[in-house]
Amino acid sequence: MILLGFDVEEFDLPLEYGRSISFDEQLLISTNGTNSILELLRSANIKATFFCTANYALHKPDIIAKIVNEGHEIASHGYYHSDFKPAHLKQSKEVLEDISGTEVTGFRMARMMPVDEAEIKVAGYTYNSSINPTWLPGRYNNFDKPRTWFYDNGVLQIPASVSPLVRFPLFWLSFHNLPLPLIKWMSSATHRKDGYLNLYFHPWEFTNLHNKEKYGLPGYISRNSGEPFILRLKNFIMWAQAKGYEFSRTSDFTSSVTGEHPVIKKLLPVK
Numbered sequence: 001m002i003l004l005g006f007d008v009e010e011f012d013l014p015l016e017y018g019r020s021i022s023f024d025e026q027l028l029i030s031t032n033g034t035n036s037i038l039e040l041l042r043s044a045n046i047k048a049t050f051f052c053t054a055n056y057a058l059h060k061p062d063i064i065a066k067i068v069n070e071g072h073e074i075a076s077h078g079y080y081h082s083d084f085k086p087a088h089l090k091q092s093k094e095v096l097e098d099i100s101g102t103e104v105t106g107f108r109m110a111r112m113m114p115v116d117e118a119e120i121k122v123a124g125y126t127y128n129s130s131i132n133p134t135w136l137p138g139r140y141n142n143f144d145k146p147r148t149w150f151y152d153n154g155v156l157q158i159p160a161s162v163s164p165l166v167r168f169p170l171f172w173l174s175f176h177n178l179p180l181p182l183i184k185w186m187s188s189a190t191h192r193k194d195g196y197l198n199l200y201f202h203p204w205e206f207t208n209l210h211n212k213e214k215y216g217l218p219g220y221i222s223r224n225s226g227e228p229f230i231l232r233l234k235n236f237i238m239w240a241q242a243k244g245y246e247f248s249r250t251s252d253f254t255s256s257v258t259g260e261h262p263v264i265k266k267l268l269p270v271k
Helices: 013-017 023-044 054-059 061-069 087-100 117-123 172-177 180-194 227-242 250-258 262-267
Strands: 002-008 049-052 073-076 150-152 155-157 197-201
Touching: 002 023, 002 250, 023 054, 023 061, 023 227, 049 054, 054 061, 054 087, 061 073, 061 087, 073 087, 073 250, 087 117, 117 155, 155 250, 172 197, 172 227, 180 197, 180 227
Parallel strands: 002 049, 002 197, 049 073
Antiparallel strands: 150 155
């Protein structure tokens, strides 16, 4: 399986680089990117998971409905993208369930920051995908965490995929900056080792971010943004499908791990 996750949030990244854009434009950029992603997934006939902030969902319920109607999963990305309180875990879940009309079982913390697993459990989530098990300067050092799925406080942890041995991250920045043949080679090696890939992106990457004066983003973020990024991910998906890899919503992967997936249940011995 390959799990594609998209973190749908208010586009507040420019704030980290001393730029300010209106909230309406933050929503517009994320919405335009989400629509491009949905078109890409539709053309490839695959399903994915959209980790949404409650704040985004409250302002764009039509986009949440569109995601659900096209067969994708809604999971939580917190209440706000740049503000977090433990109470937001349950509150965001309830808001997203009310707007989407679906059960929300998964969570991903904004910016992959640490979160109390006991609080995740109390809030009612089944899985958490908030760990990037590598070292990212200025962000986190998770070399002590497992590379692949594990349980913590009764919650299934699904870390982002990293390569074997050196733990090179196969996340959104890699897809912007590395040659595609290298990404494919590392992805193949990781899939062969782990049996799956967990990759995550953001809708704003699928829009043009090259306006340095407006967004203030460094080149390693804006590189290959917009249409080039759409084409890159499309190329990757076609390559993966040609190799026989299947794409899945994260909740379906969770069911396969726990033995609750209908296909898996048929294969398990009768108790």
